[in-house]
Amino acid sequence: MAAVMAFSVLRQRMTRWPQWSCAGLAPLRVARRSVLGLSLRSGIVWKPNRCSSSTAEAATAKAEDDSFLQWFLLLIPATAFGLGTWQVQRRKWKLKLIAELESRVMAEPIPLPADPIELKNLEYRPVKVRGHFDHSKELYMMPRTMVDPAREARDAGRISSSAESGAYVVTPFHCSDLGVTILVNRGFVPKKKVNPETRQKGQVLGEVDLVGIVRLTETRKPFVPENSPEQNHWHYRDLQAMAKITGADPIFIDADFQSTTPGGPIGGQTRVTLRNEHMQYIITWYGLCAATSYLWFQKFVRRTPGV
DSSP, X not given: OHHHXXXXXXXXXXXXXXXXXXXXXXXXXXXXHHXXXXXXXXXXXXXXXXXXXXXXHHHHHHHHHHHHHHHHHTHHHHHHHHHHHHHHHHHHHHHHHHHHHHHHHTSOOEEOOSSGGGGGXXXXXXXXXXXXXXXXXOEEEEEEEOOOHHHHHHSTTOSSOOOOEEEEEEEEEEETTTTEEEEEEEEEEEGGXXXXXXXXXXXXXXOEEEEEEEEOOOOXXXXXXXXXXXXXXXXXXXXXXXXXXXXXXXXXXXXXXXXXXXXXXXXXOOOOOOOOOHHHHHHHHHHHHHHHHHHHHHHHTSOOTTO
């Protein structure tokens, strides 16, 4: 009688257990039926439900991934802003350098220093010399176009240029007051006038006073051909090699425009305008910063779908 009453109480309690549908509680239902049937199976162990814990772990991992991606993508606008600011500083430096060069070119000419070492600090500085040319040892820097700021402004942005190709005529010049021979870029001649026989009227004879701009040696830039002393074609100023060929000192000046003579080279072939494209870079980098900042804000702050 006591066993029957115990069984009745147990059955009433079992009927109050919730009927979960999750697969994780299937072993529990098996255990319940065993109890009701008065035969408990050995070896059945109840296992906790892992549905909610797996979901929480996935949500945590996704949040960590989103956080890493959020701060990683923020590097793009931050880097673009830094590069834009750097270009602002570069533009200020370039404008200052151009102004210094223009002020040097416009300064009053000074006598050419006797010590070549002093010339290292005098590039683009006008100097004056007196002496005579040795036209028998002309050198030709080619191909070159004539310096013409007005034409260059018109041709800016064009694929092709209307400038005529030619050469710069570099002639040894013996300075009578210093007793040294220097190299003088007399100026531009068109290709058909490179041969000195075609411009005999422009070959200055006797002593002359000359004003020129000091220029230093150059190093060959990428894609610039090597100089060809055998053919007398010079693509860049290699003062040591030029001096060795002509027997002059490695001192080089660009004769000013006033040195031009009828039928001879056109002087004043000194380019003082440096390449200055920093404003384009500033617009590019700041524009990229603004665009990527907007996309980042829409994606991670406003949480706009599809961004």
